[in-house]
Amino acid sequence: MATPTILTNITRRTAGTIAHVTISRPAKLNALNTHLLTTLPSTLKSITSANADLLAVVLTGAGPKAFIGGADIAEMAALNSPSSARSFISKVSAACRSVRDCPVPVIGRVNGYALGAGLELAASCDFRVASRNAVFGMPEVRVGIPSVVEAALLPGLIGWGRTRQLLMLGENIGADEALRWGLVENVVEAEELDEAVEAWLRQLDMNGPLAVRRQKALIRSWENVSLDQAIQAGVAAFAESFDAGAHGELTEPAKMMGAFFQGKGKIS
Secondary structure, X not given: OOOOEEEEEEEEOOOOEEEEEEEEXXXXXXXXXXXXXXXXXXXXXXXXXXXXXXXXXEEEEOOOOEEEOOEOHHHHHOXXXXXXXXXXXXXXXXXXXXXXXXXXXXXXXXXXXXXXXXXXHHHHOOEEEEEOOOEEEOHHHHHOOOOOXXXXXXXXHHOHHHHHHHHHHOOEEEHHHHHHHOOOOEEEOHHHHHHHHHHHHHXXXXXXXXHHHHHHHHHXXXXXXXXXXXXXXXXXXXXXXXXXXXXXXXXXXXXHHHXXXXXXXXXX
């Protein structure tokens, strides 16, 4: 049996690079074991460190059946104490947090089952496109445990009632229903999945890379502050965009607005 691994591929665009990251354990529906959970954060850190011009990360699962089928149930079945359970679930959360904390947008390319920890990882992405055969669910209650850690992101995506339905009933939903709920932003046929991702990448390639990074950081900060604090954080982020630095370099707004007035830029 092939060793679980995380595959990376870096491609170049006009404004920078794109990292394609694939969770590869197709024989087990890409279920997340300890090796994969600890490798994902280090992989993302390595990618961001090595690619200063990184524009986005595309996260997906290997094979046609699954994005991520959940956490490794064999490992969970072997947990025999609160401390061992805490250690394992903390690794799940750390993997999800590495996606949330990635400085550039992370696109979830959901190519099949996204269950349990797989759905938590998908929810940690900035936006998600799913193939029409994708299946979403949080089945933990059916094996005697609650859905935890980044499942806490779900109310912000689908509301409290649907979160309760998903987590307490343990039922699965299809891609079209996930789209209606707001769990994903787009649903396409399986053969159109790459083109749907590409359409988003083309749009990101038109944007100011620093502006997108600032926008992600700002949105991330909004999760933990009051409305007034969020507004003030936005004021600071806007002002920082116009900081020319000690050497008076041309700022990103100056470059891009200048191109717009010269007829070389595009807003819509």
